[in-house]
Amino acid sequence: MAVSSLPSEGFRPLILQGFRGSTSTVESWTRCGHSIYFSIxxxxxSFTPSEREGLRAIPISRLLVESNSPNSPVGVQYPMTPVFLGVTIDMIARIRGVPFEEICRATYINGLAAFQALLSPSRPYARR
Known part of the structure; x- marks a missing residue:
């Protein structure tokens, strides 16, 4: 789906799961005016330098963290499961240069906002 083809308002949030993108990709998505969330x-x-810059460019109000990526180890020898969520949050915080607690707080608040909006019966799904 092209960013330019998204409706500008009235639709449920879009979560970009497993996001790995550059600063320009983040800027393209955030400019579209839609409620976009970037889930890491x-x-x-294993982010490249460009992807690390992209992670730093994500507005804190649009950042989510996910634990359901069994094919994405987090610098440990085991597959990613919820038990390693703190490791992922720590890496995000270090790359962004902010405290661990800031990422925890922001992603908790963002998760509530995104999923409450997704479950709202008054907002239609975007058409494909």
Whole structure:
């Protein structure tokens, strides 16, 4: 789906799961005016320098963290599971240069907002 083809308002949030993108990709998505959330998983351990810059460019109000990426180890020898969520959050915080607690707080608040809006019966789904 092209960013330019998204409706500008009235639709449920869009979660970009397993996001790995550059600063320009983040800017393209945030400019579209839609409620876009960027979800980061354990693959953050292997982000390229460009993807790290992209992670820093994500507005804190649009950042989510995910634990369901079994094919994305987080710098440990085991597959990503919820038990390693703190490791992922720690990596995100280090890359962004902010405290661990800030990422925890922001992603908790963002998760509530995104999923409450997704479950709202008054907002239609975007058409494909």
């Amino acid at each position: 998983n354990g693959s953050v351990a």
